[in-house]
Each structure stands twice: as structure tokens, then as C-alpha cells.
Amino acid sequence: MGRLNVAIEVRGLTRTFHTTVRRPGFLGAVRSLVNPERVAKHAVTDITFDVAPGELLALLGPNGAGKSTTIKMLTGILTPTSGEARVAGVVPYRERERNARNVGAVFGQRTQLWWDLPVRESFAILRDIYEVPKAEHAARLKEFDEILDLSSFWDTRVRHLSLGQRVRSDLAAALLHDPPVVFLDEPTIGMDVVVKEQVREFLRHQVEQRGRTVLLTTHDMTEVERLAERVVLVNHGRLVLDGTLDEIRRKFGSTWQVRATLADPHAEVVPPPGITLLRRGGAQVVFGPDGADAPTVQQALKAVIERFEVTDIALDEADLEDVMRAAYAHAGEV
């Protein structure tokens, strides 16, 4: 552990919660008091992965899969039951303060800003807490404002901000002390498409231009496609897949579809070898790969154009939601 070329290292990370169950009814409540029934909830079990410096990794999984619990251990809020983690070389739950200087975190559902203060005053407090020099703080705020358009509302009290404004402010607040590693737990949840795009552009800029490492959880596959190169899938607390989007598509997605409009809507359609007819509605036909010897998308386009007289042709990649569903099904955990 503690390698220089790794920003986030997670080894066998495990967290079990122990809760007491309340039995129903009055007698049940009394029995629970006298003899409480303890149950173990295995929120995260033996998770191992790395994130390289300057990489944006999406941590995906259904509700309750263990994503937030993992992020809480990496930000030092929770201590693991077993296993180890290092973030920028620091064990987060052992050195919470040192870790806090290295990481920024945004939990989409909560705010770290001061509810009754204007946003800009919250930023100033954070500047003092993290001892950021004034000129540096101002320059960074200017850079953030250029994409996030913070100045249009930063004199407003946090409690009066819209959700999109609040999360943009939280993002800026999390990055004002220039942390190399950023954790984002569903940052764009509930936002409109325009604000989502603004946040994505900001994150891309922070990764590509500033070299920050980002670990992101989201249920939004468009977000994954726009931002992540690699994903880690968890289900029931266990890691079920770790790979680049390309690898996952190749493994679990029918990798392409070719949509064509035939000049003759009544023409007989016998697809070229290695290609199957997925759908047909009059002149509209959709082809996909057939079996292991299916051609590449370029070969398929050529074969379709050569065989049929078409007035229009387009190609689609498989929908990422379908690819992920297939990946979970493969893990036998759906």
C-alpha cells in the first residue's frame, strides 16, 4: 500500500453494521428491550480497486449496493470493519484531518455550506479554515465562476438557493482548497439538463486541465458515458466488475445497431452473413451483429449498403443501461 502512481487504493475493504431489530407490538418491544436481537448488515464486503491520478472513475450499483458506505470510508467518516484504504497516500479514517486537506467531497443530497450565510461568505470561511492565500482563493473562484456561473447568485443566502445553484456552490466549496482527490456522491441528482451539463463540463475541466482524481457515484448512465472511462460495479456490497467502458461494452453489449431506410418498403430482407435483422417496420430496418463472427460496424455498414438500396442509414451503439443490466445479470446478482 502507499504507491505513488495510485491516487486511491482500496484493498479488501469491508464494513458491517450491527443494528438491533425491534419486534412488533407492545410485548415485542418489551422483549426487544430485555433481549435485543442484533442483526449484521454487510454493507461493503471485500472490495478492492485502484484509481490512478487524474482518472475519473464511476462507482455504480443499485440502491443499497454499498457505494455511499465506500465513499464514507474513503473520506474518513466511517472506519472499515476490515481491509484497508489509502487516499493520496493517507489512511483516511486514521488521519481524518490530513485526509480532509487532500480530498474534496460533495454529497448531492446534503450541503456543507452555512445555511444562513451568503454563498461567498461560506467560501471565505473555507478559505480561512484551509489557510488558502487570498490571491489564490480569488483566482480559483474566478476560474470556477467561468464555468459554474456562481457570481449570479453568490450573494444569496444558501437557504434561498435552488437545488442546482446549491450543488454548484457545494462543488466549488469542495474544490477551493485545491484537493488532488474528489469524491462526488450523486452530484447531479434532481438537476435539470442545463445545470447537469454545466456540472459535467466543470468536472471534465477539473480532471483534464487540473489533473484531479475523481470518484463519482451516479445512477445516470448519460453522465457515465460523458465523464467516465472506467467503471466499477458493486452489487450487494461486493465488487462485480471493474473495467473500461469499452471493455464492458465489448463484453456485455451487442456493440452496434445499423438503422436503414430501404428505397423499396416491400423488398425482401435477407441480411448479409454475421448480421441479423433485429426489427422491421415497412421501409425501416434495424440490423445487429449475429454470433461470434459478426463484422465490425464499418464492415456491416458496407455490407448493408452493398446488398440493399437504401435512402438513409445510421448507426447506434448499444444503450449503456442495457449493457450494465447484462453485466449485472452475468454476475448472477440481479
Ligand SMILES: Nc1ncnc2c1ncn2[C@@H]1O[C@H](COP(=O)(O)OP(=O)(O)OP(=O)(O)O)[C@@H](O)[C@H]1O
Ligand atoms: N449506518 C447504517 N446502519 C445500518 N445499515 C446501514 C447504515 N448505512 C448503510 N446501511 C446499509 O448498508 C447498505 C449499503 O448502503 P449504501 O448507502 O452504502 O448504499 P448505496 O449504494 O450508496 O445506495 P444508494 O444508491 O441508494 O445511495 C444498505 O443496505 C443500507 O441500508
